[in-house]
Amino acid sequence: MSNSFARPATQTRSIKTQQKLMDALEALLREKDFDAISVPDLAAEAGVAVGTVYRRFENKEALIPLLFELWTTRSALQMETAAVKAEEVTSADLRQLLRTQMRAAYSFIREQAHILRAVHLQGRLRPQLIGEDWKQLWKDALAGNRAFLELVKDRIGQSDLDRAAEMMIYIANTALVEKALFNEDGPGYVVSAEGDAFADEIADIVYGYLSLGPA
Amino acid sequence: MSNSFARPATQTRSIKTQQKLMDALEALLREKDFDAISVPDLAAEAGVAVGTVYRRFENKEALIPLLFELWTTRSALQMETAAVKAEEVTSADLRQLLRTQMRAAYSFIREQAHILRAVHLQGRLRPQLIGEDWKQLWKDALAGNRAFLELVKDRIGQSDLDRAAEMMIYIANTALVEKALFNEDGPGYVVSAEGDAFADEIADIVYGYLSLGPA
Amino acid sequence: MSNSFARPATQTRSIKTQQKLMDALEALLREKDFDAISVPDLAAEAGVAVGTVYRRFENKEALIPLLFELWTTRSALQMETAAVKAEEVTSADLRQLLRTQMRAAYSFIREQAHILRAVHLQGRLRPQLIGEDWKQLWKDALAGNRAFLELVKDRIGQSDLDRAAEMMIYIANTALVEKALFNEDGPGYVVSAEGDAFADEIADIVYGYLSLGPA
Amino acid sequence: MSNSFARPATQTRSIKTQQKLMDALEALLREKDFDAISVPDLAAEAGVAVGTVYRRFENKEALIPLLFELWTTRSALQMETAAVKAEEVTSADLRQLLRTQMRAAYSFIREQAHILRAVHLQGRLRPQLIGEDWKQLWKDALAGNRAFLELVKDRIGQSDLDRAAEMMIYIANTALVEKALFNEDGPGYVVSAEGDAFADEIADIVYGYLSLGPA
DNA sequence: TATGAATGAGGCTTCATTCAT
DNA sequence: AATGAATGAAGCCTCATTCAT
Structure with missing residues (x-):
């Protein structure tokens, strides 16, 4: 698997969160470069807290x-x-x-x-x-x-x-x-x-x- | 002229400094991406002080x-x-x-x-x-x-x-x-x-x- | 409201931090001019990190x-x-x-x-x-x-x-x-x-x- | 004398330079605050080099x-x-x-x-x-x-x-x-x-x- | 003596990441 | 598990001052 840095998302809620984050990322990528998207940006777009991003992903690069x-x-x-x-x-x-x-x-x-x-x-x-x-x-x-x-x-x-x-x-x-x-x-x-x-x-x-x- | 953001370098010394900076930039670009090169990096590679970069160039983007x-x-x-x-x-x-x-x-x-x-x-x-x-x-x-x-x-x-x-x-x-x-x-x-x-x-x-x- | 540049502080902890910062500012103002107080000064006096100042206030002017x-x-x-x-x-x-x-x-x-x-x-x-x-x-x-x-x-x-x-x-x-x-x-x-x-x-x-x- | 930080200006040329600098300062003060006037600003307005300012005045405060x-x-x-x-x-x-x-x-x-x-x-x-x-x-x-x-x-x-x-x-x-x-x-x-x-x-x-x- | 290039400490600010709640 | 406040390293840039020419 290539997403070796993504934490396992076993629970239903986790999976939904991960999906929300990916959707948010895709939406933001239509506007700006990956490096210009901050983690707070992403969390806000996805409607979750910053900490939640780090519960799903080891870091931004993941x-x-x-x-x-x-x-x-x-x-x-x-x-x-x-x-x-x-x-x-x-x-x-x-x-x-x-x-x-x-x-x-x-x-x-x-x-x-x-x-x-x-x-x-x-x-x-x-x-x-x-x-x-x-x-x-x-x-x-x-x-x-x-x-x-x-x-x-x-x-x-x-x-x-x-x-x-x-x-x-x-x-x-x-x-x-x-x-x-x-x-x-x-x-x-x-x-x-x-x-x-x-x-x-x-x-x-x-x-x-x-x-x-x-x- | 495209180098509209470079400050004019009239003196011999300025020109030498500007050349040192461009050489340093070229050397660093062989190793890493432009955005990964910090101004202190560049100054160090060129052997000048940080402020000197800004005397020659309006800012990093220049x-x-x-x-x-x-x-x-x-x-x-x-x-x-x-x-x-x-x-x-x-x-x-x-x-x-x-x-x-x-x-x-x-x-x-x-x-x-x-x-x-x-x-x-x-x-x-x-x-x-x-x-x-x-x-x-x-x-x-x-x-x-x-x-x-x-x-x-x-x-x-x-x-x-x-x-x-x-x-x-x-x-x-x-x-x-x-x-x-x-x-x-x-x-x-x-x-x-x-x-x-x-x-x-x-x-x-x-x-x-x-x-x-x-x- | 005049404090339009202060970020909203909803949590108890935020409010306490904001209070600490204002207290620190007031204390420092007894010693020196506002412009002579640097953000690191302020953070140190308040006992918080520099970044914390910027979580509460858009910038120093705020x-x-x-x-x-x-x-x-x-x-x-x-x-x-x-x-x-x-x-x-x-x-x-x-x-x-x-x-x-x-x-x-x-x-x-x-x-x-x-x-x-x-x-x-x-x-x-x-x-x-x-x-x-x-x-x-x-x-x-x-x-x-x-x-x-x-x-x-x-x-x-x-x-x-x-x-x-x-x-x-x-x-x-x-x-x-x-x-x-x-x-x-x-x-x-x-x-x-x-x-x-x-x-x-x-x-x-x-x-x-x-x-x-x-x- | 209150101008104890100003270097003695004995030569005619020095006196003229000092006058040019004071005139420039007065002109700039009509536009902006003293602290907002940089030494390069002042030198430029007076039509002299930065170093010349420091030949006349020990420092900006002078x-x-x-x-x-x-x-x-x-x-x-x-x-x-x-x-x-x-x-x-x-x-x-x-x-x-x-x-x-x-x-x-x-x-x-x-x-x-x-x-x-x-x-x-x-x-x-x-x-x-x-x-x-x-x-x-x-x-x-x-x-x-x-x-x-x-x-x-x-x-x-x-x-x-x-x-x-x-x-x-x-x-x-x-x-x-x-x-x-x-x-x-x-x-x-x-x-x-x-x-x-x-x-x-x-x-x-x-x-x-x-x-x-x-x- | 005048010049202006060079210096570098220090200021402001960002943001990936951590951690108390 | 989720939250969001807190952290602090690191980046960009300014400018008073120095010094080689």
């Missing part, structure tokens, strides 16, 4: 693994929901299929941006806190993608499907996340396309990559 | 624009150095050319990772502090890339060169930066390729994208 | 309205205590009555000099902090004095009783306060009379003023 | 005796200017004469309020710094007033002229100064009369006091 868990759970659900069935893959146009997938992924990421932003930043700032759950998530994503590539291998140029699966998730994720999280006004890599058009561009990039033959 | 400037300057220099001459473009193999470029870019980013990490994080956390210099950097990069595409337009599938130039910088940057800054142990999008091999993969992705014809 | 309140409360109590009954006024010698009153007032002011000194100085230095309570105090004092003049109007020369009431409080207060607060060693308007003799002099001045006919 | 001196000098000049000649006293109406005097005094105090405010506050806060010059000023004032009373002794009720002289200066000064320095918006003893009308009221009070016979 919330981070739970955020990761939240993200992991929602991602897994999303992956499941968005998975295409084998028969659809066979019949569909590959480029179009990728676009549909990418739109869904982008939409999901934008909805969960507040969580992902925290996970992103804190994952970088406090790598020791994040547990290993995300590795499983990554493996699942990779496996799903690998299976997908298997279904379309005759229609693509890449021959090393493992490497291609890895690369295409990497490229799509970094591109989508950057845009969804930060590309509104901050500095960085400006791109004019927005929304579905942006997702389509990324899909095309993946499509171009898959189409590529050996060097 | 260092951030200078970090941006540092990054901007170094980037501009790198772009100039790495620019390919027109005659080389004409004669070279496009895919190979992209690989060479991407390797240079990746190498540069890895060397400057400590600065870029701070610029990245603080740019997101305090967008109001970063000035507009990066926009010029972006425009220059875009213009250079656009000129490059013009030279090779007969060899690629994309017809909207403006959009393609924008997209290829975006994708290459997000991919390279993510790997260079965070992909060592943190969570995220693992990719097995390392070093030049990784840069080559990204170059291929760009190549694939450029090769692509209309949907 | 103590000033409470000082005003203290002064206001004590003044009101004193005014009530010292008020002369109508029948006493009628029968008494006016000049003697004024002396008795002035002695009581001077004695009170000397006892509360440490508070009044802070209120005086800070009221000048930070007028925005003092609330409006003192206006009520002033109105009450004026009304009481006006009523007193009404009772003795046949025995005095002044005909505009409103103006006379205002003026006599003003003159008595500035004179008594100056002497009580500062006239021990500082520069200023030396006066040889001390204690009751001084109060009697001021009473005589008021008496002389009241006796005066039109110019 | 300015205070000079402020006293300024006040003393100007007061003495004012007293001289405003002194009434013996023949005028004899012929004039006493009440009217007092009014004229009080108007002049009040007007002077209001013009010099910025200096007097500093002298007042700092005299209270740092009594050890103020030297003894003011005592001479006081003696002169007292002597002048005593001489005046001598001239009108047949027209007043008071028999102890020494005491009366002392008291009338005290009462007039505290009343006028309080109004001139602080009575605009701060807390305190509100009085509706303004300007000359206020000065006249104070003159009347003094007149009433002088008219008074023994208790």
